[in-house]
Amino acid sequence: MVSCCICSKSFKIECVDVSNTQARKIHKKTGLSWTCKCCSQVGNDINELKEVIVALQNEIKLLKSAISTTSQSPTNSLLDTEKIIQEISEREKRKCNIIIYGNNEENKTSKNEQLAVDTVFVKDVLSSLSVTDNDNIKPIRLGKFDATKTDRRRPIKITLPSENSILSVLRMSKELKKSTRFNNISITRDRTPMQLELYRNTKIELNQRIANGESNLRIRYDRGIPVIISSKLPVSPTVN
Template sequence: MSEIRSPTGSASSCQRSGSLTNLSNTKFFLDSDDSTPKVTLRKRKEPDEYSEIKKELSDIHGKMDKIMNFLMESTANTQKISEDVTLIKEQMSEIKISVANVIEEQNSVKCELKEVQNSLQISNTKIETFELELQEVKEKVVGSLNSPADITYHSEAIITELRERNVRENNIIIRGLPESSATEVKERLISEKAEVMKIIRNIYNESPEPVKLFRLGKYDSAKSRPVKVCFASKDVAIQILRNKKNAPTDGINIYSDQTPAQRLLMEKIKEELKLRSQNGEQDLTIKYTKGVPKIITTVQKNSNRSGKQGAMKL
């Protein structure tokens, strides 16, 4: 059988009630001299009324730190962007300079191409003139010849003449240049080349040095032999002949390098000019038209114009 127990804390002597023990009445907590019960009560931690404010301030500080970090990063990025922009400006400036140089080179190339086109046009005009002259000569020769052998011979002679003229277009003849007093041939050539270049550069400053130059004829101490100057291009010879009036030294004459046939033709034209002048014709002169000398009548009012350049009076 089970024992019947009284409920906990039901004894009146201990003055207990409920399920909790009242320790204030026990002798363990009583002092011998003081009947006041010594009960230690645990002090509860009171809630801090500023805790929420402190938390908010902490959050604000955290956010401010993030903002400062963001501002520092933004400043660094801005500085880097500024440096990149400066670099881009410098590169753009270099690109502009390069573009300007390219444009200048293109303009230079265009000018050179234009000069080449003009030279080609002049060459084509001369070729057409030669072809016409060749056709005229052929017609005259064919009319005066009987056998095919004669026709072939004269045709070859004409072709040879045209080739020689084409080669001589690169040359000029200088007359009146004193002979060098040097005894050695090499020293004489060096001295004469220096004198020739002095004359040519005063006429045409951009003239290149000639391919070769030499005296025509045998040496004679009492005479001054003409000097033949050969250039790589006929354009140089043309420029010198056009401006030969600017030759600084008196007594120096510059001529084109003509073939014997050309010189013979010029002599005949001079004789014709002299005869016509003696017969009373006035204002006659010799002028080269497409490389061929012809007698023309000049107009008095145009005597000082540039159209008279290249004309040669008797």
Template sequence: MSNNNYFCTCCAVAIESHKAVNCLICGKTYKIECVNISTAEARKIHAKSGLTWSCKDCLNMGNDLLSLKRAIVNLQSEIIKLKTAVATPPAPNTITPILVQEEKIIQEINEREKRKGNLIIYGAKEDGNAKSNDDQLKSDATQIPKILETLEVNENL
């Protein structure tokens, strides 16, 4: 800095360049007293000795950027895990609970479709000796013509 007068960003007071520091990032000028820098530190900064200074706002922004970078890296890692999980088919013979539930729903829908044309006759006796579904169907097949005959329904309708 030359010996020109500057105005402090925080208090707007005119200051000489040797009593001011500029933020390395935003370039704003501050009075060394306002930012708690000693005269010796200011001399080293002006001498370009490798010592630099950044205002509180720029430091906070830097910390925010670091936090954002960490969050992005974590999200990228999670995306890779999700892509891997989606791309990897499940091992054979492993069925997820959702698939089992979906299969049950599909079976129930199919059963309802099959039963849509069923006729329920109240008071008809079931064969108590039927040991299987096929035995019950055979028994029903012999009872239906008897029921139709009793109701005097023509079987050719």
């Protein structure tokens, strides 16, 4: 038998793939330990939660630094604290959303017809990115519908089951450029107005640095924050 070092439950070694030699060392507490599958999963969940907490702490520091450069009255300080809380809450709401750009709207007479067409399109895009968990996808067109336009490309927002699904889609989205059908389609996270403003400012800085003679620069997200980094290959001033 071998005992889990966390929950202390005992298991038969042939059931958990532990050798007799290993079991004896674990029993004698020689420094070798073993963790059952259940406790290992709990440990993995804890590590994921720690990463989320660290990311939120970084976001809080960034938001606080944006408002700490000027002296403020107690009232203003409370208002800024409330803005920080609202921003974090808004980011949490959007964390499983993505925005799909570039798909032209069909000339449909009803919202239900357009919804059906958009649903098929979104599922086809996700399938091309090897995302199979898309049964409950509900696409939402963003912005006001303008019937006078013949070329309507309002972005489509969708919600995926988990943040891992979002990361998978974003990593694979570059493959769309190689597709004949979806080469004009791009995908991004659903970002808050503050996040979009931060990206725009970073993009302006990037363009200025390139105009001043710097090369091999691009924008990369580091823990959710856009930063300018050096790249081995030259890039154009316009960065998606």
